[in-house]
Amino acid sequence: MKSATRAFIVVAALVGIGAAAAVLHARELNYPIPAASERLLYLRSPKAADRIVLDFDALAADVYWIRSIQSYGRDLKNRSLIDRFALIDPLINLTTSLDPHFLIAYRFGAVFLSLEPPNGPGRADLAIKLLEKGLNANPTTWQLPHDIAFVHYFHTGDFAAAASWFERAAALPNAPSWLGPLAVTTKAQGGDRPGARKMLIAMLDAPEEYIRRLAKRTLAQLDALDAIDQLTGAVEAFNQKVGRYPTSWQDMVRERVISATPLDPAQTPFAYSATTHRVTLAPDSPLSPLPPTLQSR
Numbered sequence: 001m002k003s004a005t006r007a008f009i010v011v012a013a014l015v016g017i018g019a020a021a022a023v024l025h026a027r028e029l030n031y032p033i034p035a036a037s038e039r040l041l042y043l044r045s046p047k048a049a050d051r052i053v054l055d056f057d058a059l060a061a062d063v064y065w066i067r068s069i070q071s072y073g074r075d076l077k078n079r080s081l082i083d084r085f086a087l088i089d090p091l092i093n094l095t096t097s098l099d100p101h102f103l104i105a106y107r108f109g110a111v112f113l114s115l116e117p118p119n120g121p122g123r124a125d126l127a128i129k130l131l132e133k134g135l136n137a138n139p140t141t142w143q144l145p146h147d148i149a150f151v152h153y154f155h156t157g158d159f160a161a162a163a164s165w166f167e168r169a170a171a172l173p174n175a176p177s178w179l180g181p182l183a184v185t186t187k188a189q190g191g192d193r194p195g196a197r198k199m200l201i202a203m204l205d206a207p208e209e210y211i212r213r214l215a216k217r218t219l220a221q222l223d224a225l226d227a228i229d230q231l232t233g234a235v236e237a238f239n240q241k242v243g244r245y246p247t248s249w250q251d252m253v254r255e256r257v258i259s260a261t262p263l264d265p266a267q268t269p270f271a272y273s274a275t276t277h278r279v280t281l282a283p284d285s286p287l288s289p290l291p292p293t294l295q296s297r
Contacts, residue, residue, distance in 0.1 A: 061099035068092050068105070072112050076119065085121040088112050092130060096137075103141065106134035108210055110147055114155050116289045124155035142172035146179065149186075153199070154218070157293040159190030178202045191293050193222050220265040221287050225294060227262065231270060231279040234258055239277075247274045 068091040075084040092109035096102055112120055114127035128151055135144040149165035152158045166183035169175055178198070185195045200222070203215035238246045238257045246252045249261040249272055262270045268285040272278075281288045 058099050061095050061102055061105070064091055064095040064098065065102065065105050068095060068109065068112070072120075079118055085112070088121065089123070089126050089130075093133075096130070096133060100134075100137035103134070103138065103143070104208070106131055107143060107147055107208070110151060111210070111214060114151050116155075116292070119289075122155075124151050127151050127155075140173050142169045142175040142179070145169035145172070146175075150199075153186065153191070153196065154291045154293055157191065159186055159293075163187035163190070176202065193225065193294055196291075196294060197222060217287070218291065221290050222294065224264045224281060224285075224287050225290060227264065228270070228279045228281075231258075231262055231272075235272070235277055235279065245274070245277045246272070248272065 068088060071087045071091055072085065075081055075088075078084070088109070092105055092112070095105045096109070099105070110127035110131050113130065114120065114122070114124045116122045128148055131144050131148045131151070135141070135148075138144060145165045146169040149162045149169065152162035152165065163183050163186040166179055166186055170179035170183055182195070182199055182202075185192075185198070197219065200215045200219045204212055206212055206215070234252065234257050235246060238252050238255060241257065242255060246255075246257075249258065249269070252258045253260060264270055264281060264285055264287055266286045268282050268287075271280045271282045273280075281290060
């Protein structure tokens with residue numbers, strides 16, 4: 001085929017795609033798609049998608065990545081949906097199959113998948129599988145084994161696996177110097193809050209803004225866990241002083257065991273159960289749920 005003819009076909013195809021997009025945009029404005037059809041995944045096979053998009057793999061990967069973010073955001077806001085977050089894994093797998101070097105899709109996608117309900121599907125297994133897929137395609141990228149270690153550390157509680165993945169990350173080119181000592185600490189102590197803080201503080205220097213945001217949130221969760229331990233001690237101190245457990249925070253304030261209703265680092269009041277005498281995060285706290293692997297010392 002002559003180059004001029006090929007160029008004409010490409011231009012015509014792009015014009016056609018643009019026209020179709022304009023028509024679809026107009027249709028959405030005038031005839032919004034019902035909520036149920038918003039959750040349809042038009043292609044589930046990466047091989048089929050690769051054949052259909054021809055040489056526009058990177059562009060298609062961007063489109064599917066945007067759909068992944070939109071799907072996550074929509075499901076996060078609507079807690080009444082059935083099978084919330086069910087499309088996250090297939091959408092991100094399509095994205096990374098079309099562009100195997102789409103690093104942010106692997107890393108951010110793993111965050112989406114590993115978050116516990118109600119903020120995510122709580123699928124640490126799928127997060128690890130996605131990151132391992134990324135590592136197979138990008139074997140010298142230290143961030144991917146680091147993120148697998150992170151998932152194990154905070155979500156599965158398998159600290160031996162976390163230490164092993166930290167070691168693997170530390171051995172890769174351009175890995176930061178703090179990874180080696182972190183692997184040793186994880187192997188020796190596993191799941192301790194001081195070790196977690198060291199890792200998270202180091203992550204505050206990550207170039208990706210979302211990684212820094214995740215580290216800040218998890219550090220705030222660790223502060224909340226420390227505060228819960230202190231407040232649990234205050235509840236026991238009230239019992240020893242008064243001879244009964246408190247009925248509320250106000251009860252403890254009246255007895256001057258605490259000075260005011262305690263707030264978590266997100267400025268939401270902690271919850272206290274007069275029945276179980278347990279101190280917890282409030283269900284509506286932005287920091288809920290807390291990392292299950294660090295909730296006991």
